[in-house]
Amino acid sequence: MVTFLPRNKDVGSVYVNxxxxxxxxxxxxxxxxxxxxxxxxxxxxxxxxxxxxKEDNELRFKVSAKDEDLEIGIENYLVFSTNRTDGVGDDDLPNFRFEQDGSDPTRINVTFNPTNEDVGDIYVEFRVSDGFGAPGEWQDVRSMRITVLNTNDAP
Incomplete structure (x- = not known):
């Protein structure tokens, strides 16, 4: 009996002598x-x-995803999305900017410019999907908290 358990790296033809x-x-x-x-x-x-x-200071960071299908050369694309989860409003992220990181489909650049109205905790949910399967299936969801510290504003 021969047992063969293929992994992602085995996609294609595997020759066994x-x-x-x-x-x-x-x-x-x-x-x-x-x-x-x-x-x-x-x-x-x-x-x-x-x-x-701190409020009135820019926060920059990258959000990355790992996709095993891309790593083996399968044509694929990733879709990133965000959602505010602290009850202020699902899509209420007016001081955020999201941009694709050059030609890298696995990363987005996030820029946040908090104002006095943002002081406190903001909860943001990030999602990534590869577009396959039913909605909500082939995706990953992670949440983060951004704490905006107050600064002394001139009167």
Whole structure:
């Protein structure tokens, strides 16, 4: 019996050479080819962590995702989205800017310019999806807290 458990790196054709002996000097040589098809792997967000910034100071950071399908050359694209989760408003992130990180499909640059109205904790949820499967399936979701510290404003 031959057991073969393919991994993502095995997508494509895998050639296996086998030699079977009978213990008396006779043997048989055979070559087998396994054709391994890709199964979609959902992307995973990495490096999401809480941050602290003073009001009127710019906060910049990157949000990255790891996608095993991209690593083996499968044509794929990632879609990043955000959501505010602290009850202020789902899409109320007016002082945030999100941009693709050059030609790298696995990263976005986030810029936040907090004002006096942002002082306190802001909870933001990041999502990444590769567009395969039903909505909500092939995605990863991570949350972070951004603490905006008050600064003394001139009267």
């Amino acid at each position: 086998m030699t079977v002996t009978d213990g008396f000097g006779s043997f048989v040589y055979a070559e087998m080819v396994f054709h391994v098809s890709n199964v979609n792997n959902p992307p995973k967000l990495v490096g999401i962590r809480d941050r602290t910034v």
